[in-house]
Amino acid sequence: MALDPKSRARFNLSKTVVLLFDPTPLGLAILAQILAGFGARKIHRCSTIEEAKQVVAEFEIDLMVIDAMAESGEGYEFVRWLRQNVPEPNRHTPVLLTAAHTKASDVASARDCGSHFIVAKPLAPIVVLERIIWIAKEGRAFVLSDEYVGPDRRFAKNEPAGDHPRRRREDQIELQAEAAESAEGTPAGAAPEASPDGEAPLPFIDRPLKAAS
Numbered sequence: 589m590a591l592d593p594k595s596r597a598r599f600n601l602s603k604t605v606v607l608l609f610d611p612t613p614l615g616l617a618i619l620a621q622i623l624a625g626f627g628a629r630k631i632h633r634c635s636t637i638e639e640a641k642q643v644v645a646e647f648e649i650d651l652m653v654i655d656a657m658a659e660s661g662e663g664y665e666f667v668r669w670l671r672q673n674v675p676e677p678n679r680h681t682p683v684l685l686t687a688a689h690t691k692a693s694d695v696a697s698a699r700d701c702g703s704h705f706i707v708a709k710p711l712a713p714i715v716v717l718e719r720i721i722w723i724a725k726e727g728r729a730f731v732l733s734d735e736y737v738g739p740d741r742r743f744a745k746n747e748p749a750g751d752h753p754r755r756r757r758e759d760q761i762e763l764q765a766e767a768a769e770s771a772e773g774t775p776a777g778a779a780p781e782a783s784p785d786g787e788a789p790l791p792f793i794d795r796p797l798k799a800a801s
Contacts, residue, residue, distance in 0.1 A: 599721055600627030601651070607643050609634045609663070610655040610686070615709075619653055619686075622713045626720070637662050644674055649681050651720065656687040656694065656706065663687075664701040671702035671737040680730055682723040682739075686711060702738025704728075 606628045610616040616633050623631055632647065634640040643649070652670075656663035667683050685698045685706040698706035705719045728739040 599717075599724075601720075602627040602629055604628055604650045605630045605632075605647060607632045607634065607640060607647075607649045607652045607654075607681075609637070609640045609653070609666070611635055611657060615655060618711060622711060622716055623653070625713060626717060637666050640666060641669075644670065644678050649678050651723075652681055652683045653716075654683055654685055654703070656685045656698065661697070664697045664703075667701040667703050667738075679737075684716070684719055684723070699741055700736065702736070704739055 601623065606623050608616060608619045608623065608631060610619055613635070616635055620631055620633055632643045632649070634643060640654070654663045654666060663685060667685070670681070670683070671679060683703040685703045686709055687694055687698075687706055688709045690706055690708045695706060704723050707715060707719055731738060731740050
């Protein structure tokens with residue numbers, strides 16, 4: 589998705605409550621700087637999973653940016669816990685994962701834990717903003733099933749052509765090719781035409797971000 593400069597000029601996160609998780613002080617500082625640059629004022633910085641869970645329990649969150657911690661998998665497990673155990677509305681909060689590497693297995697983990705996108709580090713602010721805008725506008729249904737809880741792992745057919753992060757099944761790119769796109773940020777949402785257990789997505793539309801002009 590190529591970002592329209594006019595859209596960027598109108599988009600800010602001044603009314604958005606953001607949770608950031610990164611286990612390193614530098615990573616957390618970079619995330620906070622990027623989000624603050626987009627207008628975010630209410631930012632909860634978490635350096636441990638326990639802190640992130642406490643914030644989720646106490647505040648209503650509009651956007652989460654979570655480090656995947658690929659080696660330990662704690663970031664993926666946090667998103668899975670969020671989707672399966674947390675009450676609404678935080679259960680449905682959009683989640684952007686970040687990772688030092690986005691090999692095929694990491695992309696699959698991000699997709700299957702219930703996140704919206706996975707973006708490779710080092711983070712480029714323009715890529716992060718593109719992904720946030722995409723999440724705010726896409727309105728994917730939320731799927732609740734025994735096998736998977738999270739945003740529908742398909743993208744709508746009527747999306748515009750161009751530098752598109754991901755297509756539906758007929759345009760689906762193999763995960764190995766996805767990993768090669770990591771520098772641009774990789775969507776976590778790809779899946780067959782039906783959910784894993786054959787159930788249709790529930791008619792829940794992702795809660796939009798509170799973006800003020």
